[in-house]
Amino acid sequence: MIETENLTRKFGSLTAVENLNLQVNEGEVFGFLGPNAAGKTTTVRMLCCLISKTSGKARIGDFEVGSEKDCLAIRKMVGLLPENVGLYESLSAYKNLDFYGKLYEVPLQKRQENIERMLKLLDIWERKDEAVGNFSKGTKQKIAIARALIHEPQVLFLDEPTANLDPEASKTVRDFILDLKKEKRTIFMNTHNLDEAGRICDRIAILKTKLIAVGSPEDLERGTSNRKTVVHLESVSDAILAAVKKLSAVKNVRTSENKLILDVENPEKDNPELVRAVVKAGGDVQFVTELRSSLEDVYLKLIREAEAQ
Amino acid sequence: MRLWKSWIVTTKDLGVFRKNKYILYSLIALPILLGVLVPIILIFTLQSEATTLTQAQLTEAATTLVNLFTAYFVIIAAILPTIIASYSFVGEKLEKSLEPLLATPTTDGELLFGKSLAAFIPCVGATYIGALIFVIIIDTWSTINLNVFLIPNVYWAVVMGVVTPLVCVLSVEANVIISSRVNDIRAAQQLGGFIILPIILVMVFASTVTTFPLVTLALILSGALALADVALFYLSKATFQREEILTKWK
Numbered sequence: 299m300i301e302t303e304n305l306t307r308k309f310g311s312l313t314a315v316e317n318l319n320l321q322v323n324e325g326e327v328f329g330f331l332g333p334n335a336a337g338k339t340t341t342v343r344m345l346c347c348l349i350s351k352t353s354g355k356a357r358i359g360d361f362e363v364g365s366e367k368d369c370l371a372i373r374k375m376v377g378l379l380p381e382n383v384g385l386y387e388s389l390s391a392y393k394n395l396d397f398y399g400k401l402y403e404v405p406l407q408k409r410q411e412n413i414e415r416m417l418k419l420l421d422i423w424e425r426k427d428e429a430v431g432n433f434s435k436g437t438k439q440k441i442a443i444a445r446a447l448i449h450e451p452q453v454l455f456l457d458e459p460t461a462n463l464d465p466e467a468s469k470t471v472r473d474f475i476l477d478l479k480k481e482k483r484t485i486f487m488n489t490h491n492l493d494e495a496g497r498i499c500d501r502i503a504i505l506k507t508k509l510i511a512v513g514s515p516e517d518l519e520r521g522t523s524n525r526k527t528v529v530h531l532e533s534v535s536d537a538i539l540a541a542v543k544k545l546s547a548v549k550n551v552r553t554s555e556n557k558l559i560l561d562v563e564n565p566e567k568d569n570p571e572l573v574r575a576v577v578k579a580g581g582d583v584q585f586v587t588e589l590r591s592s593l594e595d596v597y598l599k600l601i602r603e604a605e606a607q
Numbered sequence: 608m609r610l611w612k613s614w615i616v617t618t619k620d621l622g623v624f625r626k627n628k629y630i631l632y633s634l635i636a637l638p639i640l641l642g643v644l645v646p647i648i649l650i651f652t653l654q655s656e657a658t659t660l661t662q663a664q665l666t667e668a669a670t671t672l673v674n675l676f677t678a679y680f681v682i683i684a685a686i687l688p689t690i691i692a693s694y695s696f697v698g699e700k701l702e703k704s705l706e707p708l709l710a711t712p713t714t715d716g717e718l719l720f721g722k723s724l725a726a727f728i729p730c731v732g733a734t735y736i737g738a739l740i741f742v743i744i745i746d747t748w749s750t751i752n753l754n755v756f757l758i759p760n761v762y763w764a765v766v767m768g769v770v771t772p773l774v775c776v777l778s779v780e781a782n783v784i785i786s787s788r789v790n791d792i793r794a795a796q797q798l799g800g801f802i803i804l805p806i807i808l809v810m811v812f813a814s815t816v817t818t819f820p821l822v823t824l825a826l827i828l829s830g831a832l833a834l835a836d837v838a839l840f841y842l843s844k845a846t847f848q849r850e851e852i853l854t855k856w857k
Contacts, residue, residue: 350850380707
């Protein structure tokens with residue numbers, strides 16, 4: 299649904315996005331992570347035809363980003379939730395949505411139905427005629443999300459969708475995004491919230507001007523560091539330590555209280571042998587668990603590596 | 608260009624202006640004040656001369672003064688867009704509502720035209736309200752004292768019907784250009800105020816010209832204003848580029 303090939307944007311001597319190659323599939327929730335000024339918003343703006351690209355190619359569906367004749371079609375098929383909600387504070391929630399519905403050429407009856415459905419879903423229907431300026435940040439964010447969806451776009455770009463929300467409102471928005479995923483909408487989400495990205499994104503890309511990594515949250519967690527096996531014992535003895543150190547699959551071992559923390563090449567293959575060796579050396583095994591890097595660890599590691607280069 | 612798209616933007620902006628009391632009061636206060644004050648001053652001036660002039664002389668003096676003071680409404684039509692056009696564009700930027708607006712399937716020209724129209728309609732409307740008050744007061748006095756309706760006359764009709772809207776368009780366009788180069792509404796309004804100066808100079812100059820009939824002069828001025836409007840429209844269109852707005856508007 300979204301495809302970029304060496305997509306680059308420069309502002310004078312500053313390169314905001316460099317040779318970005320991405321492919322986002324239809325119906326996918328795609329997370330776009332990166333520090334401030336990594337080029338995330340610039341990428342979204344290029345893909346929404348708001349700013350031009352310096353070089354490279356990008357397509358949304360069948361349309362070419364940057365082509366003057368395709369830009370209106372792209373804007374019609376995408377919805378955008380920008381970083382700043384940008385609602386008209388003196389107008390009501392209903393009038394804000396109605397205005398955008400008209401600009402997106404949604405017929406009157408459909409527009410009324412969509413506004414009612416979304417405001418009810420986001421629990422704002424009772425306050426539909428109140429000026430937006432009276433609402434909390436979280437409620438404004440919800441209205442802005444409804445605005446991005448007023449024309450039922452095939453592709454939705456969300457820039458920090460839960461940035462201003464309390465935990466309950468964040469969950470409402472997350473659940474809403476997951477509902478949209480069920481409707482096979484493609485969602486491209488810029489976020490700093492790694493926990494949220496891990497929970498709702500099918501795949502994640504990490505950007506720092508250049509693309510650093512892309513994959514599912516699980517792949518990223520596994521792929522960037524050695525997987526560790528943790529063996530919880532009643533007590534750790536020298537004999538047990540000696541026994542596990544003899545195993546060729548074990549690259550490193552350390553202890554922490556009554557736990558052995560081991561670097562193993564292939565846990566699925568090597569762990570049974572490891573457990574047998576521990577038991578044979580007199581160890582009483584209580585639990586065997588895996589110690590994975592969190593998405594946060596992966597993200598910080600990759601960003602630091604990119605900064606060091 | 609799809610005018611219905613522009614009209615959507617216009618009606619939204621008019622709705623926003625209606626809710627903003629500062630805009631509403633600023634827009635109405637000046638034309639009403641001048642619509643009432645100018646004829647009162649004019650009537651007092653004429654009344655003080657009434658005993659020394661014949662009715663024909665008084666009618667001629669009244670006509671000359673009415674024609675002269677009509678220029679005030681042209682100046683109002685130039686001033687009012689500095690209030691509203693600066694809100695129309697810089698206000699949108701301050702509310703950070705430009706990005707979602709620019710992301711809609713609307714062309715630069717449609718947005719520009721819609722926003723310009725939203726600034727133009729209330730400014731011309733308010734100017735006409737002031738002018739109507741002026742006409743009512745003057746004609747009430749003139750029918751009682753001179754047995755004639757002094758206005759509307761041909762000169763007044765050309766000035767109000769042609770010159771005033773053309774000046775208003777010029778001011779709106781100039782304010783669009785200014786608002787793309789400034790940080791806040793006050794700066795936009797202060798700079799926009801400079802647009803009034805050349806217009807005042809032209810109107811003062813026009814009122815002193817005696818070699819041309821007034822109507823001919825007003826028509827020549829209209830032609831020049833129409834050309835300036837077209838030139839400024841292309842300049843404002845060149846300024847109103849969505850990429851420029853998103854990346855360079857401060």
